[in-house]
Amino acid sequence: MIKVREISKSFGNIKALKPVSFKINRGEIFGLLGPNGAGKSTTINILNTLLEPDNGEVIIDGINLKDYKSDCKLIIGVVPQEIALYEDLSAYDNLMFWGSLYHIPKAILKSKANNVLEMLGLSDRKNDSIKSYSGGMKRRINLASSILHNPKILLMDEPTVGVDPQSRNHIFEVIEKLNKEGMTIIYTTHYMEEAERLCNTIAIIDTGNIVAQGTLKELRETSGAKDLLTIKLADLNTTTISNIKSSLPSFTLDSNFNTLKVECANISNEILIVINHIQNAGGVIESIDTQIANLESIFLKLTGKQLRD
Amino acid sequence: MYKLFKKDLKLFFKDKRSVLLTFLLPIILISLFAFAFGAIGGSKGSSNPVELLLVDSDQTIASKELVANLDSLKGLKIIPSDLSMAKKLVIKGKYAGALILHKGFEDSIETGNDIPMELWYDKARDMEIGMLQPVLTSTLMASIGKKIVQKNIESYLQNNFPNIDKSISDKILSDAINKDNNTSAFSLSSSIKLTSIVGEKKETNLGIIQAVAGTAILMLLFSVAGLGTSILEEKENGTINRLLYSPLNSSIILYGKMLFTFFIAILQLTTMFLFSWLAFKLDLTVNIPALVLMIIATGFAVSSFGIFLAAISKTRQQAQSLSTLIILIMSAIGGSMIPLFVMPAIMQKIAIFSINYWGIQGFYDIFWRALPLADILPRILVLLGIGIFMTLLSIRLFQKNVLKLI
The missing domain is CATH 3.30.70.100 (Alpha-Beta Plaits)
Known part of the structure; x- marks a missing residue:
């Protein structure tokens, strides 16, 4: 479904991403595992069109991302690393706003927002402003805001940073549910337990290079661990x-x-x-x-x- | 305690914004106000000459002599004009007043009749005219005063004492001319007919127009600067990236922000004028189309300025410092803090570089000068031009600064 071919990106003299290639199959949870500064977010930002690679290309369902940005954006959902929400608005209002950017009819959007809130266990707090939420609850709304338009691909950039165990479990359950429904998920993390639990395929990235990729079993064999x-x-x-x-x-x-x-x-x-x-x-x-x-x-x-x- | 003091001092000087607001801003404002009040900028108290329009409809030796004498004064610059142009220029606020020497000026001096001399002025500029009057009076005294007094006394003696001895009448004349300059000056001063051709019939107090227009634009600048910098806040909390993940493109995001800022600017200006109507009886119906267009043009220019500030800044703190500095300077030179007409000519020239100037003068045109829309249009166009220029610049800078990820 997604083919990343030889993409690279530099910021001044810093080579954030050396030529990197990988392939993600439809319905897969693909983990991008690496320490801070390894190039995970740069990869995600190229996949979500925020950055353009210096070289290489990204092909989604046979379409070059660079040539069809707007079309690709409609099938991609992004859960950013930071909690990108309007703190003074309620959870429901945030969902209604973010969903409205994808041209979802209002009645459908309302129902989607309520369903997502129910799925994430936040229905009873839906009218409270985000600033009154705990860090974990904010993370859940951060995820909810990204899936209202039923994306085919969900990019998740370290979505559980600073999250309490209850919220983490909620997030994991939602990810697994979405994946069962057919959503392809790209998940970056530096928590190996998360990658082990969720991901079918894992790419290990370090200093802008993918050092190995495959299933956990394949990685064990390759690495000799x-x-x-x-x-x-x-x-x-x-x-x-x-x-x-x-x-x-x-x-x-x-x-x-x-x-x-x-x-x-x-x-x-x-x-x-x-x-x-x-x-x-x-x-x-x-x-x-x-x-x-x-x-x-x-x-x-x-x-x-x-x-x- | 010393350690705490030292630590705070270190932190203070590391915070460039605080240093800027504490030292640089007051220095700039003090300098501007000093210029505005004319304390500095000239040598030993001298200031730029007051410009006065002069219409010589008499075109006689006496009138030309008076014009030449007035023109030779250091503190006064005479601008020759004709009646219709002089009236237009005073009404438009280009000049504080126009001295009109009507036909029969020389004859009146010869006959000792009232001198047909008039000073047209803008009531808003009373202060300037007040300063001008003594200069005019003393020049008139030097030029034609003695002749007038002599003619008046001769005429009086001839009418009331036809048989008076010539030596006695000469003595009276000599004493009157040489010892009674004050009385003569007073009588000359009162012989200049003062005619206000702007604002005379207005019920509205000039101070209210200045307060409303000046304060409204000053406050508007501050509020739109805050709204503009909310783009940077969105950048910092990541929502701008999230907007960019959506099918929206970056220009739409900027236009959305601009539309919101523009709407709030219009709303704020409208609210302020409505309040002025309710509280101070400011007549908003005087020229509704012009008022609506001025509000729109001012709102557009000011909101573009707010977005421009955000576009040239990299952080919210930087934008806040910059906006405080620029807004206070623009307001000081543009007439929000001190009415423009009390400022020296040089300051009035500098004022055109501020949005405040074009906005305030536009509202003066509507409420004080009661100009028709066609005459106000140039100011509206300038404000729209400022808005368009800043918008185009902001779009370019927005891509460069705000959307830069790293």
Whole structure:
């Protein structure tokens, strides 16, 4: 549905986006994961027509975005990173205003606004001014304002920044519902849990480059990130270590804490084997901690830095 | 305590806006007011000459001599004119007054009759005329005073004492001419007929027109500047980007803002004039088409100015500082704070660079000078021109400054 071909963007001497390409299928939730300043918002701003790329092109449903901006705008919804609402207006008035920009007939718009408010759990507060809302409630209206015109594509730029768990769940549920109804969603975040929960496909972006993209499984394979088993032993002497080494060739040892760290391709398949090896080598296990390879570890493997750096 | 003081001082000087408002703005305003009141700008109290129209309908030796004497005065600049042009120029407010030497001027001096001399003036400019009168009187005294007094006394003695001894009559004449200058000057002063040709029949107080027009435009500038800078507020809180995500294009967003600002400007001006009608009995019916057009033109120029301010600024704070500075300066030179006619000529010339000038003078044309629409039209066109120019500039700058993402 969306083809991004070799787009780049510079601001003065700063190369915000080096040539970047990716493809998003219809009905997909596509995650753009990267730290602050990685180029996520620049990509979103090119997709929402606010910025023009220096090079490259964006094709939506076979149409070049650059040539048909107005047509494309009608099928795109944008949830901006900031809470872009009129604070002195009520939630309902905000929705009516933002919806009216898409030429939706008033009667339909009214019904849409009420439905969206219901879906986001804010019907009872619809006539209160936005300034009286909590940060999470504002975020929900920020989302609601972007979906009134039933966009085919929804661009969400870090929509959960500073949101309480209740609002976050509401937002996730709405995203999943919209996606089930067929909406294609592009979701930028630096929260890996969000990308893991929501996205079918993820592109990891860093310093203006897409360093990897694919499903979570594909990313794990590409990056070589593995699950981690952390085992604390009761007593660790040199004989035991030597015995474990002979049967478990790959592990790291923190002798200060009597701890072994073992990387596994699939922790659920390998955990019993590892435990048996240690016990057979004379080791007494005090505790076991498992850590599944996640986006954090994948990002670390791919870029050599923490996601929140 | 010293640390707190030092910290606040540091913060204060880091805030360029505060520094600007605290020091630069008062300095500029003091300078402008000083110019306006004529305290500076001339050497040792001298100021620019007062311009006076002069119509010499007599065209005799005596009238020409008087014109030459008046023209030689340093504080007075004589502008020769004819009757109809002089009247037109005074009514239009181009000159404070016109001295008319009617036919029979020289004959009246010879015969000792009342001198057919008249000073047409704009009642709004009483102050200027008040300053002009002593100058005129003393020049008249120097030119024709002695002759008039001599003729008057000779005529009086001849009528009342036909057999008086010549030596006695000469003594009386000599004493009267040499010792009674004050009385002569007074009689000459009163011989100039003062005729107000502007505002004489108006029931409306001049002060009300000045207060309404001057204050209305000053306040209008402040309110539209605030409305204009709301674009920058929208930029800061992200709503302008959200507007740009929609099918609207950037020009439509700007036009929408301009329409709103223009509407509020019209509403504010209309409300102020309606209030003046209710509270001060300002007659709004004097020239309704001209009033409507002036309100529209002023509203358009002022609202364009508000948008222009937003377009040239990068932040709201910058726009606020800039608007305070520009509005106060424009209002000071344009006649919102001090009536233009009490300002020196140089200030009156500078005034044309302010929106206030064109607006206030337009309302003067309607309410005070009672000019027909055709005569007010040039001011309306200037205001519309200012509006169009600033709008075009704003569209260009808006793209460059306001829509710039990074």
